Amino acid sequence: MTVHQLISLLVENKPGALMRVAGVLTSRGYNIESLTVARTLDPTLSAMTIVAQVGEQGRDLLIKQISRLVNVIKAVDLTDSRAVRRELALIKVYVEGDKRSSLLREAEIFRARVVDASPKAYTLEVTGSPDKLNALIGLLHAYGPIEMVRSGAMAMARAKQNKLPVPRYSEAYLSEP
Amino acid sequence: MATLSGAQILIESLAREGAEFVFGYPGGVTLPVYDVLYSHPLRHVLVRHEQNAAFAAQGYARATGKAGVCMATSGPGATNLTTGLVDALMDSIPVVAITGQVPQALIGRDAFQEADTFGISRSATKHNYLVKDIGELAQTIHEAFYIATSGRPGPVLVDITKDVLIAAGPYSGTQRMEPLRGYRLKCEPDEESVERAVEFLWNADRPYIYAGGGVISSGASAELVRCSELLEAPLAHTVMGLGAMPTGHPNFISMLGMHGSYAANMGVTECDALVGIGVRFDDRVTGRLDRFAPNAKVLHVDIDAAEINKNRRADVGVVGDAKAVLRRLNARLEETRATLGRERRGARLAWMERIRRMKREHPFVYDRSGGDIKPQALMEKLDAISGGEAIVTVDVGQHQMWAAQYLRFNRPRLWQSSSGLGSMGFGVPAAVGAKFACPDRTVISIVGDGGFMMSMPELGTIATNRLPVKIIVMNNNTLGMVRQWQELFYDKRYSEVAIESFPDASLLAAAFGISGGSVTQPDDLDAALEHAFAEPGPYLLNVQVTPEECVYPMVPAGGAVDEMILQPDAEPAEAVVGD
Numbered sequence: 001m002t003v004h005q006l007i008s009l010l011v012e013n014k015p016g017a018l019m020r021v022a023g024v025l026t027s028r029g030y031n032i033e034s035l036t037v038a039r040t041l042d043p044t045l046s047a048m049t050i051v052a053q054v055g056e057q058g059r060d061l062l063i064k065q066i067s068r069l070v071n072v073i074k075a076v077d078l079t080d081s082r083a084v085r086r087e088l089a090l091i092k093v094y095v096e097g098d099k100r101s102s103l104l105r106e107a108e109i110f111r112a113r114v115v116d117a118s119p120k121a122y123t124l125e126v127t128g129s130p131d132k133l134n135a136l137i138g139l140l141h142a143y144g145p146i147e148m149v150r151s152g153a154m155a156m157a158r159a160k161q162n163k164l165p166v167p168r169y170s171e172a173y174l175s176e177p
Numbered sequence: 178m179a180t181l182s183g184a185q186i187l188i189e190s191l192a193r194e195g196a197e198f199v200f201g202y203p204g205g206v207t208l209p210v211y212d213v214l215y216s217h218p219l220r221h222v223l224v225r226h227e228q229n230a231a232f233a234a235q236g237y238a239r240a241t242g243k244a245g246v247c248m249a250t251s252g253p254g255a256t257n258l259t260t261g262l263v264d265a266l267m268d269s270i271p272v273v274a275i276t277g278q279v280p281q282a283l284i285g286r287d288a289f290q291e292a293d294t295f296g297i298s299r300s301a302t303k304h305n306y307l308v309k310d311i312g313e314l315a316q317t318i319h320e321a322f323y324i325a326t327s328g329r330p331g332p333v334l335v336d337i338t339k340d341v342l343i344a345a346g347p348y349s350g351t352q353r354m355e356p357l358r359g360y361r362l363k364c365e366p367d368e369e370s371v372e373r374a375v376e377f378l379w380n381a382d383r384p385y386i387y388a389g390g391g392v393i394s395s396g397a398s399a400e401l402v403r404c405s406e407l408l409e410a411p412l413a414h415t416v417m418g419l420g421a422m423p424t425g426h427p428n429f430i431s432m433l434g435m436h437g438s439y440a441a442n443m444g445v446t447e448c449d450a451l452v453g454i455g456v457r458f459d460d461r462v463t464g465r466l467d468r469f470a471p472n473a474k475v476l477h478v479d480i481d482a483a484e485i486n487k488n489r490r491a492d493v494g495v496v497g498d499a500k501a502v503l504r505r506l507n508a509r510l511e512e513t514r515a516t517l518g519r520e521r522r523g524a525r526l527a528w529m530e531r532i533r534r535m536k537r538e539h540p541f542v543y544d545r546s547g548g549d550i551k552p553q554a555l556m557e558k559l560d561a562i563s564g565g566e567a568i569v570t571v572d573v574g575q576h577q578m579w580a581a582q583y584l585r586f587n588r589p590r591l592w593q594s595s596s597g598l599g600s601m602g603f604g605v606p607a608a609v610g611a612k613f614a615c616p617d618r619t620v621i622s623i624v625g626d627g628g629f630m631m632s633m634p635e636l637g638t639i640a641t642n643r644l645p646v647k648i649i650v651m652n653n654n655t656l657g658m659v660r661q662w663q664e665l666f667y668d669k670r671y672s673e674v675a676i677e678s679f680p681d682a683s684l685l686a687a688a689f690g691i692s693g694g695s696v697t698q699p700d701d702l703d704a705a706l707e708h709a710f711a712e713p714g715p716y717l718l719n720v721q722v723t724p725e726e727c728v729y730p731m732v733p734a735g736g737a738v739d740e741m742i743l744q745p746d747a748e749p750a751e752a753v754v755g756d
Contacts, residue, residue, distance in 0.1 A: 012358060012359050015307065023300055061486070069304075070324060070359055070360045
């Protein structure tokens, strides 16, 4: 049985770090559903969120095998935790005529913002849980052809449950590109 | 601060790390390094194939515990190293591999002899680097040695672009390694887990210790023996653990697993407390996992937290260096022996007696009849020559298992076997590295005819350096272990296992300028071996053995270890639990 495992980790911001982490998953034949990575307040560290289809038996082992990588500060499994999960999507809907105003009303329910408009299409930006995004997409595609880019899930453990070290803000944060 | 070239910084940093030998093969992008080596005291050993550079570096590392160093050029040089690196990764052997890379300006343009060494070696190493800045070179070399030799040892590859090797940069020779933020070592065990382990051990009626390569790499043999003596518990070893306890120790019950001893396999099936130290519950040990040690609770000691619960759930897991853990454990066992240890001592002694009886009644046996040399007889004779003191390097297959069964080892770091990856062609180059490491010790390389053909070019290295290595080819004219499986599980359909056209050993040796010979008759074997070992230089002895022999006992792949086949046409043994 496979599950969608949600892994949050802190890695050194060094060449090859992403390859090493991804390699632990891919060498086992696990499919990575999404992976986001960006530097933290300490620019020498990056925070990564991975969602992967993993055998239920292998979850604990996977965390330990990622944790032992030399560049990995720590990895935690947030699958069963009440972590905050968010994802951003840009959705372009091709819609003309009467349906345009009704689309905007529905987008409003999901707090999706219009970030680009043309006579033939709207581009919406929406943030939310992956489930919320899925629900919106289900509605929008009834209006016409859609195009979409999703960021992949980002997760942050709740304050009391956080097991990752907290990177400290450094002046270098602003000076680096 | 001196200004040196990248190539000089590399060699000075290797020397500063205590490297004695570099096993390597030059090429286009490593020319600057070889120019430095031309007049540097650091000894370079020119092998005949890069794969053998990695194996020779392992031979050095396995014999000494220090990191072995190998070097190759970009492209094919680096890709040829790969098997030797994966091999070191599987067996947790410290190796530092240096590879040249095409100049940065050419990377990604499919330059001549360009390969993505950094990407290719990612899964072949414990850690790897691509150095593109001369300012990071010395630090990187020091990190590589530190990572290779600390914690769970393993191979580390440093890929260096040619422009870095040529560039000039400052070198102080006093660089300190920056702390590695993501690399945490946990050598000392938690006090609480040690206490749980003590309780676990004294609560057992039938304790059983299963020791592996982790004991060797941590140098914990004395502590392991002491632990077994304090508990009065039998001790079996993995193929990596051979030598951790002297073979002659009364608690020693040989190897467990696929070709393990009767006592070791029945013992693990019957025990109620299984103590794994520096082991990884490999499938060749456990056979069918759900039938492995079915009556036992498990105490697992390993320096790598990812090993605990990987294959077999541990009731007590202790993360730490085997030596540190065993020291703490032994101290607590001694303190509690007269109190907690007394309660079940009667049961433990009866269990030990039962195991010793199994060991007496079911030694490794073979059919001594027939007109050919029996491979097991060859191993017995080599054992007599070694007396438990020679370094023995082996390849992979039947001869490896017979050597593990029949040869004694009085101490660790004498036995060298490609155990996890199972690479044929390991034995001869490993012997090269071992002999450089230990020039005063007898080094015997026992190989099969198949594996020998893979490593034959190293006769050149052996001849050039007049390395007095004794190569004993156990020649059954067949890929024996594959043939054994075809005999037992594929209806005797012997597909592509005959090794024909094996060269005449004395002519082959002579062609390299060394001594060699062949022996085919049992009556001539003693004299042939005596001659081989009396020769002051290297010797290649081809021993023609009976081709039909199979390795027993044998647990069929996926079978339970107590269902081992003890001898040809025999019914599987049955364990009597709780007898």
